[in-house]
Amino acid sequence: MTNYLAACFFVLLMGGTFRSQAQNAPSPLVTGTYQRLPLAQFFEQLAAATDYRFFYDPAAVDSLNVSVQAQGEPLGQVLRRALQGTALQFSVDSSRHRQVFITRGPAISTRLAAGFFQAEATEAGSQESRQVRLLPEGASGRDEDGRNAISSTTKVYNIGQGSASEQATLAGRVREAATGAPVVGANVFVEALNLGTSTAADGSYTLTLPTGRHEVRVRGIGVKATKRQVLLRSNGRLDIETQDDITTLQEVLIRAERAKNVTSTQMGVDKLDIKTMRQVPTAFGEVDILRVVMTLPGVKTVGEGNTGLNVRGGATDQNLILFNGATIYNPSHLFGFFSAFNPDVVRSVELYKGAIPARYGGRLSSVLDIQGRPGDAQKYHFSGGVGPLTSRLTLEGPIVKNKGSFIVGGRSSYSNWLLHLLPNEVYKQSSASFSDLSGQIDYEFDKHNSLSVTAYYSTDKFQLGRDTAYHYVNRAATAKWQHVFNPKLSGTLTAANSFYRYDITSQRDPSTASQLTYAIDHYEGRADFSYLPTNKHNVEFGVSSVLYHVAPGGLEPSGAESLIRTDVLEREQGLESAVYVSDRIDLTPRLSVSGGLRYSLYNALGPREVYRYLPGQAKTLSNLTDTVRYGAGKVLATYHGPEYRLSARYSLTEHSSVKASFNRTRQYIHMLSNTTAMSPTDIWKLSDGNVRPQVGDQYSLGYYHNFRNNAIETSVETYYKATRDFVDYKGGAVLLLNRHIETDIVNAVGRAYGVELLVRKLSGKINGWISYTYSRTLVQVNQGTPADKINGGRYYPSNFDKPHDFSLVGNYRFSRRISSSLNVAYSTGRPITLPLAKYYDAGATRVYYSERNAYRVPDYFRMDFGLNLEGSHKAKKLAHSSWTFGVYNLTGRQNPYSVYFRNTGGQIKGYQLSIFGQPIPTVVYNFKF
């Protein structure tokens, strides 16, 4: 609360804006005994007891204690007695603002002088009432276009013209003064009123305020915090230009996000910007978005050579991974060692793991929204980096200065040389390479219309010897048109296409030389609207539709000698549509609720042949009764249902709040993989008459408390999640080229629960976060024949059930140019299936395994260290460069990735495989022209 004081005084000195005509409520009654209580605490308790907000200078009340007893006395009386004998005065504003001002010296009048508004009206002259304008106080006229360039923070801007209405809407755009680029996600707020908003993707904002004098503040990532003095008379427009903030970026970010964790209704969301992610040391020095996300509470992965995320007990296919709004089906390079996003073109990453906003749907566990960075609309830049495995290069610049920009970034590996260094013929014939390319074009037609087009391409190839070659490709493109209808209503129209394919070619034996292919094509169209009728409502609504085309697999002979029979599975089609609406309502200053409803509808479409099984029986070949052929466009199965997205926040004090949410999600597309880790041969399967959609419900409850002026954020979140109809496999299931996959998969039931603790400090020389999670993830397969039931139909731990999970990401800045970071991770070992007995059969000793996941590998521990050396920070120099040194797995601990048993000389021996079993040092050089 105290941090509001300065602003409050400032506003008051400038003339005050508090509405005098508001109806005054009777002064509230106070009951309580306060014994030698520090004044600040006394005010806090009174605030909690009365709904009134207290404004005071902490320096003035410091070291003062108060003892007072009250029995149903009015607030004013209690305060009078409490402050007796001090130099402090108070005034109670019992209008609907309900505020108490404590001052040293004269008390503050909470009412405006009579005739205040009339006087202003004559000065502004007669203008159209809704005209957009700006008028620096004391200036003789306006700028030509009604905008102002870099403006002084002390001038007073007249907005609109005299009007007696209580509220008015202030709208405009926040841009960077140097580049003209929109400042996205910056907070625009009036601290005194605790009202604020953040800027949209085009930098626009809308704020409904009481008419009168305000100080509008702007804080955001990469910009210097600024403010504007505004005299708001009626609806109007204020464009704000900000200065680039090169060196204090970290600090600005924190301020922008300050107290958001406490005040927003959103829970279970984590936002990371690329600067933070760059600090986290990684193997081979590749800045890896997904790997940083894994350090957040509630996010796990089965092992380190793997980018598959398990969010709050969800499977790896239950995450919607969006890059600029397009779904990415395989977000990894090199078997999952690296994530397939070039850090140079990424701006921020947001992970929704709890209450997923109604605008997102289609996956059960989480949404990972990766936002690309728009190019510099002012001048051309080059930037890039050189590391041991890859190099990056990014080019950006204006298309039309201040109107349009582009950015193109590419990354390519040269891991082949490493491979060819190894003294082995097989490696010399092997190859492994990957690359990705992303681009974005932004163009602003006018204040109301802007267009953004993005494209993404990533490819991987690897081959062992002259034998089997793997190749996979992700492709995505989006076009987004944003339109502002009026300051209260804006909309975005998006068209997106995503494509993923792989092929595996085997050439070793001429008689079995073949190529296996798989592909999925995803066409999406959506319209999203945002409507802000008043400050108390924030309505979002929209529609979306996705058309899927899946080529589930094809095996074709290659070469004339091949005996392989061509086998191509029939294509699958599906249409997933949804409508949604959500509203965030501030019921009282303390209580805010957010309710959303998404209704999704899925149609599996022909042309296709569908097998029918005996109703109520396990789907086995012996229960197959019929084959039905559906024509093109015919619906072969329909699923639909509501998805609830509810959350509420109740503020306990200024620094703490409690939140609760309930969330239902539905998923119509399933990834089939019977390996523990994600592998390049995993396939996506659409729901159809035999494979039902997955449904998940999540309940969560959280407590949030900020300390030290919001510098330290803490939170405790608990959740319980129940999922049904997610895909599990029968023993020995075959997923590739299976025409009746439904006979090999089973619908599993899952439940997950956990507690997540997070302490986060994002400012200062020492910053970072510590998270601890206790969680369980259990699966049950209790259908079909006794052999189909896994572990006798009882709940068993899923592959990624790691109850204890601790991680620490810490950064220490020695100076502006030298910073270091430390990353510590600990978790319980993942569950495995171990052999219980050995026996002799068919000429060898074999092993009999335990029930699924009955045991665990040893615990996991890893520590990484990184050091960043920046070049000088002269803003005008030709090239900026930096060096990153890092050591991954500093302690060299051999964390078992997998444990396996092999028959060696008649003995069954256990082995553990560690992926990074020794410290891995790296050096990366980054530059920017």
Next chain:
Amino acid sequence: MLPTTFPALTTIIPMAILLFRFANWLALLLLLGACVQPYEPTILRSTKPLLVVDGFINGSGITAIRLTRSLKLEEQTGFPPETGALLRIEAASGQQYKLRETMAGTYESAALVLPAGQRYRLHITTRARREYASDFTLLKSTPPLDAFRAQVEPSGVQLYLSTHDDTGSSQYYRWQYEETWEFTSAHDSRWRYLGNKQMVRRKENIYRCWRTESAANIKTFSTLRLQQDAVRDYRLLFVPATAIRLRYRYSIIVHQYALAREEFDYWEAVKKNTDNLGTLFDPLPSQIQGNVHALADESEPVLGFVGAATVREQRLFINRAQLPFEWQFVDDIYRTCVDVDTFPSARYKPSDWTYDEMFGDSVARMPVARIGPGETYTGQTQACVDCRLHGSNVSPSFW
């Protein structure tokens, strides 16, 4: 309309191979930082010894079934045989064929020729009067091998086999093989110490022996995805050029079985559990159920799969002369057996050592040869001299 043909569940052999190689590949790439270490799990819940049924119903010949019990992983003893059981082959038509216990836990039928196209099962009654039976399965008729050949490659010998079934009814194949090779110990011992300073000429050969090993690998293949029911140049085995097995003469016999789909699936699953583990993209190991069940309790795990088929076999020999002259074989067993001790000599003076002390314990030292004049003998440990520790000194009948 019912679909006419279905690919079976686990038939994508090329794919399995692809995946396996991919997994290997990874393990290799991970040399950069990866490492493999021994691992011993702590305290595993112990299970009761389970009944293991090893063998198949032979459509033309002797059916041999071995009954054993499983062991805990850490137990070092041999697998305990299940003795005193009553076994019989039952045809679906009612015909029964009894098996006789020929060795402890091994039960054999007479040489039978079972009518093909019939369904058979194995029925077991243990000494404890517990009854077990395998599922009825159709007797498969295995086609003969077309070729079983060795091809010399720069780094070793590749063994290929080919077979086909014109009727297209085999489709699923499994091969088992046994390798036999001739080898010699490090030193040819011509003398034997009887004790009491008595040296006599050794009559039996303990220098040249033959060793037979059956393969632990499971070799299966399906032709389901091929246009013909034909296996061409299947890579059964690769013998590296350094293998000591090739030093004198090497022989391998392959047994070919046609399988029912269920049996093929079973072996695929066993293969997944035993051969393919330890890399990143391995499928999860699973608790495998065979086709033998306790009649009283469906849930009692019984290990093993009893199929029914005829067997085809072919043997192949490789002589040293067929192999490149420059190949060098690495002898892992006798590599350390370089020097011999001489007695009496400057090192082993008769004043310090007696004959009994030198040669009394044959494990520590066996006499090798008489050198020079008088009673001077060389000697080496039994491990370096007696080839019977690693094989048999009786040449196999087919040699």
